[in-house]
Amino acid sequence: xxxxxxxxxxxxxxRQAATHTEGPVLVVAGPGSGKTRVLTYRVAHLLxxxxxxxxxxxxxxxxxxxxxxxxxxxxxxxxxxxxVWAGTFHSIFSKILRVEAEKIGYPSNFTVYDxxxxxxxxxxxxxxxxxxxxxxxxxxxxxxxxxxxSNIIPPTRYAENEELxxxxxxxxxxxxxxxxxxxxxxxxxxxxMDFDDLLYRLYELWHKNPDGVLDKYRAKFKYVLVxxxxxxNFLQYKIVQKLVKYExxxxxxxxxxxxxxxxxxxxxxxxxxxxxFEADFKTNGIxxxxxxxxxxxxxxxxxxxxxxxxxxxRQIPKTIRSEKxxxxxxxxxxxxxxxxxxKRVADAILEQKNRYxxxxxxxxxxxxxxxxxxxxxxxxxxxxxxxxxxxGTSFYxxxxxxxxxxxxxxxxxxxxxEALRRVINHPKRSIGDTSVDKIAEIAEQQQVTLWEALxxxxxxxxxxxxxxxxxxxxxxxxxxATDTNAYEAASFVATESKLTSLMKLDTTxxxxxxxxxxxxxxxxxxxxxxxxxxxxxxxxxxSLASYLQNIALVTSLxxxxxxxxxxxxxxxxxxxxLEFASVFVVGMEEDLFPSFMSKDNAEGLxxxxxxxxxxxxxxxxxxxxxxxxxxxKNGKMRYLEASRFLEEISAAHYDTDLxxxxxxxxIASNFNVATPTRASVQGNFKKKPTxxxxxxxxxxxxxxxxxxxxxxxxxxHLIFGEGSVKNIDGQRDKRVATIVFPHLDEPEKRIxxxxxxxHIVEH
DNA sequence: GTTGGTATCTGTGGA
DNA sequence: AGATACCAAC
Numbered sequence: 001x002x003x004x005x006x007x008x009x010x011x012x013x014x015r016q017a018a019t020h021t022e023g024p025v026l027v028v029a030g031p032g033s034g035k036t037r038v039l040t041y042r043v044a045h046l047l048x049x050x051x052x053x054x055x056x057x058x059x060x061x062x063x064x065x066x067x068x069x070x071x072x073x074x075x076x077x078x079x080x081x082x083x084v085w086a087g088t089f090h091s092i093f094s095k096i097l098r099v100e101a102e103k104i105g106y107p108s109n110f111t112v113y114d115x116x117x118x119x120x121x122x123x124x125x126x127x128x129x130x131x132x133x134x135x136x137x138x139x140x141x142x143x144x145x146x147x148x149x150s151n152i153i154p155p156t157r158y159a160e161n162e163e164l165x166x167x168x169x170x171x172x173x174x175x176x177x178x179x180x181x182x183x184x185x186x187x188x189x190x191x192x193m194d195f196d197d198l199l200y201r202l203y204e205l206w207h208k209n210p211d212g213v214l215d216k217y218r219a220k221f222k223y224v225l226v227x228x229x230x231x232x233n234f235l236q237y238k239i240v241q242k243l244v245k246y247e248x249x250x251x252x253x254x255x256x257x258x259x260x261x262x263x264x265x266x267x268x269x270x271x272x273x274x275x276x277f278e279a280d281f282k283t284n285g286i287x288x289x290x291x292x293x294x295x296x297x298x299x300x301x302x303x304x305x306x307x308x309x310x311x312x313x314r315q316i317p318k319t320i321r322s323e324k325x326x327x328x329x330x331x332x333x334x335x336x337x338x339x340x341x342x343k344r345v346a347d348a349i350l351e352q353k354n355r356y357x358x359x360x361x362x363x364x365x366x367x368x369x370x371x372x373x374x375x376x377x378x379x380x381x382x383x384x385x386x387x388x389x390x391x392g393t394s395f396y397x398x399x400x401x402x403x404x405x406x407x408x409x410x411x412x413x414x415x416x417x418e419a420l421r422r423v424i425n426h427p428k429r430s431i432g433d434t435s436v437d438k439i440a441e442i443a444e445q446q447q448v449t450l451w452e453a454l455x456x457x458x459x460x461x462x463x464x465x466x467x468x469x470x471x472x473x474x475x476x477x478x479x480x481a482t483d484t485n486a487y488e489a490a491s492f493v494a495t496e497s498k499l500t501s502l503m504k505l506d507t508t509x510x511x512x513x514x515x516x517x518x519x520x521x522x523x524x525x526x527x528x529x530x531x532x533x534x535x536x537x538x539x540x541x542x543s544l545a546s547y548l549q550n551i552a553l554v555t556s557l558x559x560x561x562x563x564x565x566x567x568x569x570x571x572x573x574x575x576x577x578l579e580f581a582s583v584f585v586v587g588m589e590e591d592l593f594p595s596f597m598s599k600d601n602a603e604g605l606x607x608x609x610x611x612x613x614x615x616x617x618x619x620x621x622x623x624x625x626x627x628x629x630x631x632x633k634n635g636k637m638r639y640l641e642a643s644r645f646l647e648e649i650s651a652a653h654y655d656t657d658l659x660x661x662x663x664x665x666x667i668a669s670n671f672n673v674a675t676p677t678r679a680s681v682q683g684n685f686k687k688k689p690t691x692x693x694x695x696x697x698x699x700x701x702x703x704x705x706x707x708x709x710x711x712x713x714x715x716x717h718l719i720f721g722e723g724s725v726k727n728i729d730g731q732r733d734k735r736v737a738t739i740v741f742p743h744l745d746e747p748e749k750r751i752x753x754x755x756x757x758x759h760i761v762e763h
Numbered sequence: 764g765t766t767g768g769t770a771t772c773t774g775t776g777g778a
Numbered sequence: 779a780g781a782t783a784c785c786a787a788c
Contacts, residue, residue, distance in 0.1 A: 573776045635779045
């Protein structure tokens, strides 16, 4: 065997986690602890043991992660790696549903709605129900529906659930349950699944188990692995459970996650899953492995992250240790404006490149919101530093691309209402809103789709003949899509829809760009048709339907090409799982990071803190945090305070020049400044900010030695004010105190005594 | 129905 | 700042 060979690179715990293949396994893996290695070698080990690749199911959160994992397994075991079922929850389930959809009343060529489509449909429904769109805002309705699906509550049960109905009444949206029911009916009638449906309908399929379909998949997937388990929602967890937990099951399921890196609660992810997993599989002999050794970052970074996360309430206790020595301290840059922030970051990048011989690809700029990228792009361009922007608007989300795709979607499934609405009057053919409204009304009366209502419409005159032309046009597309391959069909659609000729009329630079994009889309389809790279788990189907399925779940993250030497610009969310020698986390300001949206509740704030934790733990050697005192927002200059998170890392980890001399007073004073603007803008529904505690003058504050602090002491904290020590756990310099600050919204804080600045008021 | 103008509002993350 | 909403004139 070559086992010793490929397992050599693992430490003891990693090796145990990788080779303990039978029965349920939970791997709690801190940042940089070799989680991906463990998963890779675990799969390699299974294959070495003779498990067939198609018996292994590995679920990840991004296509990128899945692809990377496959490539790494390939390196160890060769081409059999390609036949492992590895992909995102959404893409794997979508593949299964293509095969099984008819068992639950969907066509096998169902359309996938993206968020924009879902919002469009909800907009129509709200309008048709004559509801106030201010009150029934699409975003809140959609998130409500999404969360119902993620918690496996179908419309019928929603309508009977007193608690949910009460919540909707309180938020002045008592009819939400009806919108939900309508939305689900309309999706199903149109042969459409939204992102949540890809999970929900698979659950439904397995739950109803027609023709023993569940047993088929239980028998097929003998080993199940889930990456980033902390980001799964209830529904995803239940699906995994359906697959592996049943009478007589070997429960060969391995989940890997880090509660401290859970950053998708906004999408319904539930950290509780990771805690429940342990309880749920206790009787099946669950094994838990904790990877606490950090191989990525130097000690100041690791310790700063450790300190930061103790400010959160719930967590699995673990101590991450660095392997790489003390390293550099964190550098803090305060700029006066957002523009200056951009310049100083570009300056610092130049300096680091010269001083430490870093390549562009070793450097990343991470921000909380994608909108922040522009200034950095400008300065990097000006300094001639090559960069790549990851995320943002995907190619497939550009207007002109979506337009053609809408026609293609119609060609495959003319019942697709959102696609129909998008193109029925584009290019202009005099079928305007009033006509569409009339057709929609007929559709509603007859309980049919828009497409089926088209021939029933009686619009008269020019509009009617133009409508008839449109119907014939789409029918010809449908025929083409069934008769020919994706490329032939798409070329036909592009010309016959007149989209190309319309675009050729626009000779502005932007117009030329748009035409280019359209042609790249067609090139992409051609490539799809001509590619022989038959992926193991895919049928070699070159139809338009197959192409659309392929691109439905492609995100902007998947499009960035690697290999070139560029500075990476991306959101913190997008950076999860990645690492860079030097990381700049920019925009460290209150209301930006933490985001103002998340500040009114403790969970939201904790999630932002975990997000910041993810951000700083991306750095291997150099970490720079920047903030600006003012920046433009909605066309207006706004003044900002430094982020509270900066204070939650002790001064010991900041660069001495900047930190010890000026930092503590500078940041602390930023904290306690009154902010009348924020209070008055948001005062009507936000609680008072937690930072509104009695101000303490940092220059006269004298911390007591940490080893003198004991349970029962009354202490003074620079930021939190007065509190009493409730409990202390850990030994010596790892002691963590639970301190109650009664005047705070979240009175209980866990503070690492080694770094805390606490003054004993009373023994 | 279309076009082109002005007023108004919005305010994260991403499969 | 940028998108969307709304309105008046063709």
